[in-house]
Amino acid sequence: xxxxxxxxxxxxxxxxxxxxxxxxxxxxxxxxxxxxxxxxxxxxxxxxxxxxxxxxxxxxxxxxxxxxxxxxxxxxxxxxxxxxxxxxxxxxxxxxxxxxxxxxxxxxxxxxxxxxxxxxxxxxxxxxxxxxxxxxxxxxxxxxxxxxxxxxxxxxxxxxxxxxxxxxxxxxxxxxxxxxxxxxxxxxxxxxxxxxxxxxxxxxxxxxxxxxxxxxxxxxxxxxxxxxxxxxxxxxxxxxxxxxxxxxxxxxxxxxxxxxxxxxxxxxxxxxxxxxxxxxxxxxxxxxxxxxxxxxxxxxxxxxxxxxxxxxxxxxxxxxxxxxxxxxxxxxxxxxxxxxxxxxxxxxxxxxxxxxxxxxxxxxxxxxxxxxxxxxxxxxxxxxxxxxxxxxxxxxxxxxxxxxxxxxxxxxxxxxxxx
Ligand SMILES: [Zn+2]
Numbered sequence: 001x002x003x004x005x006x007x008x009x010x011x012x013x014x015x016x017x018x019x020x021x022x023x024x025x026x027x028x029x030x031x032x033x034x035x036x037x038x039x040x041x042x043x044x045x046x047x048x049x050x051x052x053x054x055x056x057x058x059x060x061x062x063x064x065x066x067x068x069x070x071x072x073x074x075x076x077x078x079x080x081x082x083x084x085x086x087x088x089x090x091x092x093x094x095x096x097x098x099x100x101x102x103x104x105x106x107x108x109x110x111x112x113x114x115x116x117x118x119x120x121x122x123x124x125x126x127x128x129x130x131x132x133x134x135x136x137x138x139x140x141x142x143x144x145x146x147x148x149x150x151x152x153x154x155x156x157x158x159x160x161x162x163x164x165x166x167x168x169x170x171x172x173x174x175x176x177x178x179x180x181x182x183x184x185x186x187x188x189x190x191x192x193x194x195x196x197x198x199x200x201x202x203x204x205x206x207x208x209x210x211x212x213x214x215x216x217x218x219x220x221x222x223x224x225x226x227x228x229x230x231x232x233x234x235x236x237x238x239x240x241x242x243x244x245x246x247x248x249x250x251x252x253x254x255x256x257x258x259x260x261x262x263x264x265x266x267x268x269x270x271x272x273x274x275x276x277x278x279x280x281x282x283x284x285x286x287x288x289x290x291x292x293x294x295x296x297x298x299x300x301x302x303x304x305x306x307x308x309x310x311x312x313x314x315x316x317x318x319x320x321x322x323x324x325x326x327x328x329x330x331x332x333x334x335x336x337x338x339x340x341x342x343x344x345x346x347x348x349x350x351x352x353x354x355x356x357x358x359x360x361x362x363x364x365x366x367x368x369x370x371x372x373x374x375x376x377x378x379x380x381x382x383x384x385x386x387x388x389x390x391x392x393x394x395x396x397x398x399x400x401x402x403x404x405x406x407x408x409x410x411x412x413x414x415x416x417x418x419x
Contacts, residue, residue, distance in 0.1 A: 001405040002367065004300040005291060005334065006342045006397070008064055008259075009327065010057060011309025013348025013361040013380065017317035025308070025320035025351065026362060027379035031328035034364065034378040037341060041366030042373035044388025045380075046396050048347050049073070052358040057309070058258045060346025060361075063393025065252070065262055065302060066243035072393075076161060076234025077258070082151045084261025087143055089236045094159045094193055097232045098142065098150040099167065100125065100225035103177075107205050107227065110168070110175050114148040116223035121213035125225055126150060128207055138196040142204070142228070146257055152230055154196055160189035160235075166201055167229035177201065177229060197230060204228050241266040242397070243300060246406055251294040253287050254278070254304040269298065278306040280323060284330040292334065300404075312349035320351060340367040340403045343378070344396055363388060363396055367403045 012026060020028040047053070048060035049072060058080045062072045082095040089095065100115040100122065122144045129142035138156035145151055162183040168175045180197040182190035205227045208214060214224035243250045244267045251269035254260050255276030263270040271290050275283030287303050294301045305327060311320035334341070344363035349356050362383040373387025391399065401407055 001299070002338065002340050002403070003295050003298075004340045004342070004400055004404045005295065006064065006300070006302050006344070006400065008061060008302060008304045009308050009324070009343065009345050010304065010306045011312045011347060011349030011356070012345035013359050014312060014317070014320070015350045015352055015357070015359065017351050019317045020321060024380050025311070025317050026324055027377075027381065029321045029324040029328070031324060031378055033328045033331040034343060035376060037343070037366040038364050038378045038382065038386075039376045040372060041364060041370055042388050043362065043364040043375050043378060043383045043386035045360035045383050045386075045390045046344055046363045046393055047360050047390065048393045051360065051390075054356045054358040055347050056356070057256075057346050058262060060393060061259055061304065062262055064344060064346065064397055065266055065268070066241040066245075066397055067262075067266065068240045068242065069392070069394055071239045075239065077232030078151065078161070079234035079236060080258055080261040080265065081145060081149075081232070082153070082234075082236075082261070083264045084257040085143060085145050085151055086264075087151055087153065089153070090155065091236060092155075092157070092159060094154040094161050094233055094235055096152045096154075096197070096230040096234075098152050098228050098230045100148045100150065101227050101229045102223040102225065103205070103227040107209070108176060110177065110229070112223050113167070113229060115225035117148050118217070118223075118225045119147045121217070122148070122150070122225075124213050125208065125211060128211065129204055132200060132203055134196045134199050134203070136192055136196065138192075140196065140200040148225070149257075150228065152200070152228070154193060154200075156196070158189045159193045159196070160187065161193070161233040162187070162190040163194040163197060163233050165231035165233075166197065167231040177227065180230075193233075201228060201230070239265055242394070242401075243268075246401065248299040248406065249297070250300040250302070251298045252302040252304060253290045253294065254302075255282050256304060256306050259304045263302075268302075269294065280307040280310060280319070282307060284327055288330050288334055292337070295337075295339065308345075309349050312351045313354050315351055315354045317351040338368050340365070340400055342366075342396060342400045360390060365396070365400060365403065370403055
């Protein structure tokens with residue numbers, strides 16, 4: 001069996017940019033190594049979940065990391081984030097992803113969704129938001145994640161994650177916190193949970209209003225973290241992963257909490273170093289070295305690189321192009337090894353709008369001795385013609401595992417993975 005290396009370039013897929021003479025960042029980038037991998041392998045387009053459907057990082061990465069599509073759809077950001085910070089959870093707990101935010105003096109309008117990206121004092125703020133007793137015996141606790149991000153755990157009887165967000169999203173300043181409601185056909189459990197979340201959001205504001213950390217921030221001219229916004233309610237459940245199902249030992253190299261959470265949920269080794277930041281300053285070379293080292297003791301290793309998505313969100317197509325060139329230079333050593341190499345992405349992000357979009361994602365698959373499709377460059381247009389065709393995120397991984405020789409040597413796939 002061959003070993004596999006999958007590189008996930010977050011938000012890689014894009015649309016043509018006027019700043020790059022009508023090319024996408026990947027097409028405009030000078031990427032001789034990736035082009036060589038395509039020339040000696042094949043390329044194609046990947047729909048992370050369904051054709052045309054824009055998804056988030058946790059959805060797109062989960063599909064590539066082997067989570068069965070049925071489970072990908074149930075996988076909420078809150079559960080992934082909670083696992084990422086190593087939160088202890090009991091069956092029935094509902095967890096949400098949250099942000100400290102700044103509200104105006106009447107505690108109504110949102111001034112900044114991220115409270116000036118607060119990082120210092122977050123642990124102290126969270127300590128005073130632990131084990132808050134709400135109606136119906138529900139208890140709420142907030143735990144710190146990265147910077148302004150937190151995880152809220154609601155614990156009590158008969159709770160449900162079928163509730164809406166209180167976070168209005170990346171709207172303009174001045175928008176309001178939403179009132180959480182039961183999703184779809186309201187059931188009693190969801191109504192109770194939404195009520196608890198709304199009650200906690202108000203209580204948190206009272207606790208935070210005159211908190212010493214906030215008084216200090218205001219006297220320093222910084223935005224106070226005087227409220228919280230929540231989204232992505234989820235519950236703990238056992239996800240079915242086709243990588244672990246096949247008895248493979250896998251690892252993921254990442255600097256991002258969502259992806260490390262997914263790795264932990266899937267039973268993978270999570271490799272993090274201080275230089276792996278999830279930002280454009282991340283140590284790309286260090287990530288590939290860590291992956292090469294991990295391949296000595298693992299069958300399949302993922303490298304996740306967040307920065308292409310960050311550039312697209314900032315509508316900086318030339319920056320994304322330059323970053324992809326940097327990734328390509330860092331790849332040179334890996335090409336020497338006889339691995340099965342896949343390069344793909346969790347989703348496309350349009351540099352013209354700064355938003356995720358439903359366009360399929362360019363991907364390549366290379367293995368010594370595998371079929372060659374005649375394409376010679378790695379880019380969205382070549383991928384439209386490539387031999388991989390148009391497949392799902394799960395499909396790219398299954399194709400990779402088959403190229404590695406896994407499906408022939410290991411247990412056949414159960415019907416759960418073939419919806
Ligand atoms: Zn994004």
